Amino acid sequence: MSNDTQDDTPTMKFEVLKAAITDGSALRLGRLAFSGRRTIDTPNYFAVTSRGAIPHITPDNVNNHLHTSGVYMALEDCNRRTPATPPSILPPPRHLHHPVPPPSPHLFHRHPPSLPTILAARRLPAVAAPKGNTNTSISIFTSTGFQTLTPAAYTSALATLRPDIAIPLSDLPPTLPPSAKRALRMSERTDTWLSDFHLPSPVPSTSLFAPILPVPLPLQREYLHTLLLHPTHISGLALYSPSLLPSLLALHPTLAPLPRLDLSAPSTPHAILRLLSLGVDAFVLPFINAVSDAGVAMTFSFPPPSPPTGTQQQQQPLGIDLHAPSHRTSLAPLAEGCTCYACASHHRAYAHHLLSAREMLGWTLLQIHNHAVVARFFAGVREALGHGTFAEGARRFEEGYEAEFPAGTGERPRARGYQTKSEGGRRRRGRG
Amino acid sequence: MWAAKRMASTMSASSAALTFELVAKCSTTRARASIMTLPHGPVNLPMFMPVATQASLKGLTPEQLESTGCRLCLNNTYHLGLKPGQDVLDAVGGAHKLQGWNHNLLTDSGGFQMVSLLTLATITEEGVRFLSPHDGTPMLLTPEHSISLQNSIGSDIMMQLDDVLVTTSPDKVRMREAMERSVRWLDRCIAAHKHPDRQNLFCIIQGGLDLDMRRKCCEAMVARDTPGIAIGGLSGGEAKDDFCKVVGACTQLLPELKPRYVMGIGYPEDLVVSVALGADMFDCVWPTRTARFGNAVTKHGVLNLKREMFAADYGPIEDGCGCLCCRPAAEGGMGITRAFVHHNAAKETAAAHVLTLHNVWYQLQLMRDAREAIIADEFPAFVRAFFGNLYPERQDYPSWAVDALRTVGIDLIED
Ligand SMILES: [Zn+2]
Ligand SMILES: [Zn+2]
Numbered sequence: 020m021s022n023d024t025q026d027d028t029p030t031m032k033f034e035v036l037k038a039a040i041t042d043g044s045a046l047r048l049g050r051l052a053f054s055g056r057r058t059i060d061t062p063n064y065f066a067v068t069s070r071g072a073i074p075h076i077t078p079d080n081v082n083n084h085l086h087t088s089g090v091y092m093a094l095e096d097c098n099r100r101t102p103a104t105p106p107s108i109l110p111p112p113r114h115l116h117h118p119v120p121p122p123s124p125h126l127f128h129r130h131p132p133s134l135p136t137i138l139a140a141r142r143l144p145a146v147a148a149p150k151g152n153t154n155t156s157i158s159i160f161t162s163t164g165f166q167t168l169t170p171a172a173y174t175s176a177l178a179t180l181r182p183d184i185a186i187p188l189s190d191l192p193p194t195l196p197p198s199a200k201r202a203l204r205m206s207e208r209t210d211t212w213l214s215d216f217h218l219p220s221p222v223p224s225t226s227l228f229a230p231i232l233p234v235p236l237p238l239q240r241e242y243l244h245t246l247l248l249h250p251t252h253i254s255g256l257a258l259y260s261p262s263l264l265p266s267l268l269a270l271h272p273t274l275a276p277l278p279r280l281d282l283s284a285p286s287t288p289h290a291i292l293r294l295l296s297l298g299v300d301a302f303v304l305p306f307i308n309a310v311s312d313a314g315v316a317m318t319f320s321f322p323p324p325s326p327p328t329g330t331q332q333q334q335q336p337l338g339i340d341l342h343a344p345s346h347r348t349s350l351a352p353l354a355e356g357c358t359c360y361a362c363a364s365h366h367r368a369y370a371h372h373l374l375s376a377r378e379m380l381g382w383t384l385l386q387i388h389n390h391a392v393v394a395r396f397f398a399g400v401r402e403a404l405g406h407g408t409f410a411e412g413a414r415r416f417e418e419g420y421e422a423e424f425p426a427g428t429g430e431r432p433r434a435r436g437y438q439t440k441s442e443g444g445r446r447r448r449g450r451g
Numbered sequence: 452m453w454a455a456k457r458m459a460s461t462m463s464a465s466s467a468a469l470t471f472e473l474v475a476k477c478s479t480t481r482a483r484a485s486i487m488t489l490p491h492g493p494v495n496l497p498m499f500m501p502v503a504t505q506a507s508l509k510g511l512t513p514e515q516l517e518s519t520g521c522r523l524c525l526n527n528t529y530h531l532g533l534k535p536g537q538d539v540l541d542a543v544g545g546a547h548k549l550q551g552w553n554h555n556l557l558t559d560s561g562g563f564q565m566v567s568l569l570t571l572a573t574i575t576e577e578g579v580r581f582l583s584p585h586d587g588t589p590m591l592l593t594p595e596h597s598i599s600l601q602n603s604i605g606s607d608i609m610m611q612l613d614d615v616l617v618t619t620s621p622d623k624v625r626m627r628e629a630m631e632r633s634v635r636w637l638d639r640c641i642a643a644h645k646h647p648d649r650q651n652l653f654c655i656i657q658g659g660l661d662l663d664m665r666r667k668c669c670e671a672m673v674a675r676d677t678p679g680i681a682i683g684g685l686s687g688g689e690a691k692d693d694f695c696k697v698v699g700a701c702t703q704l705l706p707e708l709k710p711r712y713v714m715g716i717g718y719p720e721d722l723v724v725s726v727a728l729g730a731d732m733f734d735c736v737w738p739t740r741t742a743r744f745g746n747a748v749t750k751h752g753v754l755n756l757k758r759e760m761f762a763a764d765y766g767p768i769e770d771g772c773g774c775l776c777c778r779p780a781a782e783g784g785m786g787i788t789r790a791f792v793h794h795n796a797a798k799e800t801a802a803a804h805v806l807t808l809h810n811v812w813y814q815l816q817l818m819r820d821a822r823e824a825i826i827a828d829e830f831p832a833f834v835r836a837f838f839g840n841l842y843p844e845r846q847d848y849p850s851w852a853v854d855a856l857r858t859v860g861i862d863l864i865e866d
Contacts, residue, residue, distance in 0.1 A: 070794060072801040077808075078785045079775055080512065097794075129791050132780065162798065347535065348542035364514065364551045368543050372506065372535040379510035379800050432800070 030054045031183065031226040031254055033278040033300075037404065045268065045298025048404045051278055053183045054224070057133040059088040061278065061300040062404075063397050065137055066390065067308060070096045070162075071128030073390075074308050075383045075432075082131045084360035084387045086394035089135035089183070091303045092128060093142040094168070094176050095159035124182045137228075138182035139257075140168055143284055143303055147193035154208060157188060170216035178221035186257045186282070187217040189230040202234035210242040219252040226254035228280050233260035236267060247271060257282050264297045287423060288319055288337065288396055292413045295400065306424075307393055311385035313427025314342040314374045316353040316367075317392040321399035322412030323419040334421050341385070342429030346371040353384070359391035374429045382432050464708035466678040468607070469651045471708050477830040480859040481702060481729030484825040487679075487710050489607040490649050491547070491555040494522045496710060496731040497821055499722060499814040500557060501739060505530045506550040508811070509739045510804045513552045518775050519812045520819070523555040523607070525734050528600050529564035533584070537603045545605030557734070558606040559714075560597045563615050563683075574614055576632065594639035598652070602645045610681060610714075611640040613655040618689040618697075620659060630657045630664055634671045641675065653712060655683035660693045662700045669704040679710040682730070686715030695724060695855035702729030719748065719817055723837050724852050726821050727830070727859050738814050742806035745796035747789075748813045750840045756792040756806070764789035768805075774812035776805040831861045838863055 030053065037048040049061040066073050066087040073081055073090065081087070124136040141159060148158030148165050156167040170188050177185050190208040192201055209232060220227050229246050232239045246253055255278040258264060268275050281299040285291050286306045294302070310317060315338040326332040339346075341353065352362035353370055361370075361384040373381030403409040463472035470488040477483070485496045501508055501516070502525040508516050516524065526546050535549065543549050546556055565572045565579050572581040578593035594612040601609040613636060614629035616622075637654050644652050654672040658664035672680065682701050685694055698713055705711055710731050716722070717735020725733065738748055745757035749769040754761070756768070765788045767777035778784020787805050795802035817837075824833035834856065842848050845864060853863050 070799050071791075072795055072799040075510070075800050077515070077801050077804045078787070079515070129785060129787055347539050350543065350548075360512075360514075364512075368535070368539065369506075369549055369551065372539070372549065376505040376507075376530075376534045378505050378507040379804075380507040380512065382800075383510055383512065383804075 030224050033255065033276070035276065044296050045265065046296055046404060046409060047298065047300070048401060049278065049300055051135075051301070053135050055132070056135045056183060057088065059135065059301070060401055062295055062302075062400055063088045063300075064302040064304050064393060065089045065091045067143060067303060067305045068092045068096070068128060069142070069308075073130075073386065075311070075379065075386050078129045078131070080360075080383070080387065081134070085390050087134070087390055088301075088394075089137065090128065090130055091137045091139065091143065092124060092182075093145075094138060094140050094173065094180075095142060095145075095161050097176075097180075124180050135183040137184040137186065137280070137303070138177065138180060139186040139282075140173055140188055143282060143305055145191075151192070152190050152208070154211075157190065170212040174216045174221055177217075177225055181222050182225055184228055184255065184280070185220070185225050186228055186230055186280075188212050189232060189259075191233070191259065195233055197234060199238060202232070202238040205232050205234060206239040206242040209239075210245050213242075214245055218249055227252060228255035228257040228278075229253045230257045230259060230282075231263060231267060233263075233283075236263060236270060243267075243271065247273065253277065255280055258299065259283060261294050261297050261299055264299070268298065288321070288393075289417060289420070289422060291396075292321075292400075292416060295409075296413070304393065307389050308386070310338060310424055310427075311382055311389050312431045313424070314340060314381070314385065314429030315424055315427045316341055316370070316385060317389045317424075318354045319392065319396065319416075319420055321396045321416060322403055322408070323416050326419075332419060335419055336421050337424045340425045340427050340429070341367060341370045341381075342374045342427060343371075353388045354392065357388060357391065359388050361385070361388040361391075377430060377432075379432070462708065466651070467648045469678040469710075471679075471710055473708060475826040475828070477727075477825050478828050479831045480727040480834075480856075480861060482726050482821070482825050482830050483707075483729065483731065484822045485710070485731060487731075489523070489555045489651070491553065491607055492522060494555060495819070495822055497722075497726045497825075498523065498732055498818045499717065500525050500732065500734040501811045501814070502527070502734055502736045503550070504736070505534065506546055509742070509807045510800055511807060511811075513550060515775070515804075515808060516552075516811070517554065519808065520815050521554070521811065523557060524552070525557050525559070526550075526604065526606065527564055528558045528561035528597065528604065529568070531558075531604055532561060532600050537600055540600075540603040540605075545603065547605060555607040556604070557608040558601050558604050558610065560610045560612040561592055561600065562597065562612045563715075565592060566615055574629075574632075576635075578612070594636040595643040598640050598643040598645075602650065605646075606650060608651045608653055608679065609644075611637045611652060611654055611677075613637075613657055613683055615657070615684055616659065618659045618684050618693070623661070626659045626661065627664060630659075630668045633657045634668065634675075637672065637675055637677075641677075651678040653677055653679040653681050655681045655714070656701050657684050658697075659684065660689060660697060662696060665697055665700055666704060669701055673704070673706060677709075679712060680705055681712040681714050683714050685713065686735075691721075691849070691851035692854060694721075695728065695851060695858075698725055698730055699728045699855070699858060705729075717814065719814070719837075720841070720849065720852055722814070722817060723821065723834055724855050726818075726825075727834060727856055727861065738810040739807050742810045743797075743803045745792065745802075745806065746810075747792070747806055748810045750813075750837075752841055754789075756789050757796045758793075761789040761793040764793070768792065768809045769813070772809065772812070773816065774809045776809045834861055835863060 032052045034050045051059040068090050125132050146160045156169045159168045173188050190205040257280045259282050261281050278300045281302045284305050317338045319337050346367040349367040403412045472486045475484040487494050504527045578591050583590050597612040613633040616629045654677045656668045658668040712732035713725050713730045717737040747754045747768045776785050776787040780786040792802050824830045
């Protein structure tokens, strides 16, 4: 363990702009700043990538039309053959005139350099591996099947890829909750891996967000103690079970200034609002891709529009199913009042046609629109927090919108690569 | 050069919805550079037209397609007639409005798709009979119905319904019948066309590989005075020598001040040779279809980026390419690498989208470069450089191309 010096102090800065916004709540406004990247106002969200790509969106459209604050990528998506040697994603150059540029996750995912990148070992949500983790490795699922990843290999990948935020390796069992015995072992392993391999961060520009395990706090006491010993090397918390947050902060108030990243993958805006009240600052949201693939255009906003006075308010849907025949000739934007590229340039009739003809552009337009809706939702949340009207807005949102997204009647895009393998265990057993 | 410029001021012809202006002619070959002005703006010829079958080009936004310089693309009438259907096209106000494309559209008649996609299609004097792919009910595509659909689509260029036969068919009698019927169907198409003021109807020369029959067809079709003329029936596996002979025979008979469209061809060599033979417009699904399989079209040939050798190749898809993908980020591009495409090919649609963008750009740029060379009267040098890039050894030049180019004054071997 090296001393904390200027050199290995992470370059990310998190500033709480306004805290304890309502009595007894952990809600707060903040700002996450990285050198050379876009500054992120929190609360906010990161887009999930698949093999480095935001599904259906080319990097130029990410730059021009997507209002995401950053991207989340998984190391298991980067590996080619041998995950034991993470630089396999950056092998020696063979193109004589184009040597490998300086390491950066952008070299891999080709998104605009202004977008910060979170790197984790596994996708969100991750496919359950047939073989469990061991004391020295976790199971990951690559394009060539299940393989193992050691903490040393992961650290070396961090040094190579230099993401802005990295989630250290944690021992997560495929099914939750684990037994008390298993929970203790999760804590022990994660603790050992963090202390022996991940601390301090291999590169100062990579900030470590320590995972908080989805097990009762007493069962991860030792591990939490380790976190408290390294305040300058832990730049944030990654929460697999954000419901632990209030008791964690009560137990260890010194962790309060750290930014809190949710990795529990909420599936609705209602769930996001509840997690915000627990004090979450940033989210990784796989549900956006799923809703787009279902042919559903999101239609919610925060705070919800006020119903006309004197009318009985009916619950509004969170989205509309553009595959429904009622949109065949509609020249309305995907969602009323939306100004995203998809809504400004196209209409429901085209989206409906593309979905029913199974043209890939349909899902592209839905992704652009749905990301715009979620980005606006978070902007609305921040504004309400600034004005002190969040609680009122959240209450009206809960009442005003249906609990779930409509299912979507369209066929989903053809499953490719990773998506064709649902649960592990049947295929390529013994390769890992 | 001077002659070409002076000619530009005088050599043009107009019909209700199309103006054709001949800008330059190659002094060696029959290649021409021209400007064709359509209801949705001017397009420079020679040009390649990408195929957006169902009113969408393989996942590209219309904005991305526009970025390739494309100002005229294809939609397929057969597909749009099924989805979204004529009633929707009428309600929405046509295919431009449906897909948010403010440039030009060309549609085929739907006949070729039917004959090639549906095994049970039969042709009678009335039209093409087929079974609905939806519910199997008998349907009939007549010249009148095809034009009605294309009027609803609102394409800037519509194609006549023709009686298409594979060129390799040995049945001379049937071939003559098809050619003559195509002429009769053109008359029915012209009579059925409701918007000659804002939509152009092109005729299609048929006649298989029989040059005499092709000449007769040219004569009959030219007499009908459509604003543009297509050479049809040539995408069906005939020998390349035969293909070149047919194109060469037709272009010699066609009026100089009308656009000439060779349907369904798209390999870069075919485009360059056809331009030398005097053709102006081409379309093909190949460049966009092959992108889905990880193939990049480049001046040195087709690269399959799925091959392991590209896994660590951080160069652009093609060195020096000006497309949105290959241009570095510092120049406003995406800086896409071969490694990126390799990693995601067949796994994430975004990889297919970037290759599609590159391939469409390649085809359009090839025609832009040819056009510039024609205007500078340096087209023969352009053709030599093109084949030199594609085949490092001269003995590998395809003999059909060498022979066809000799007929228009370029000798690739002896220069
Ligand atoms: Zn929108
Ligand atoms: Zn390119």
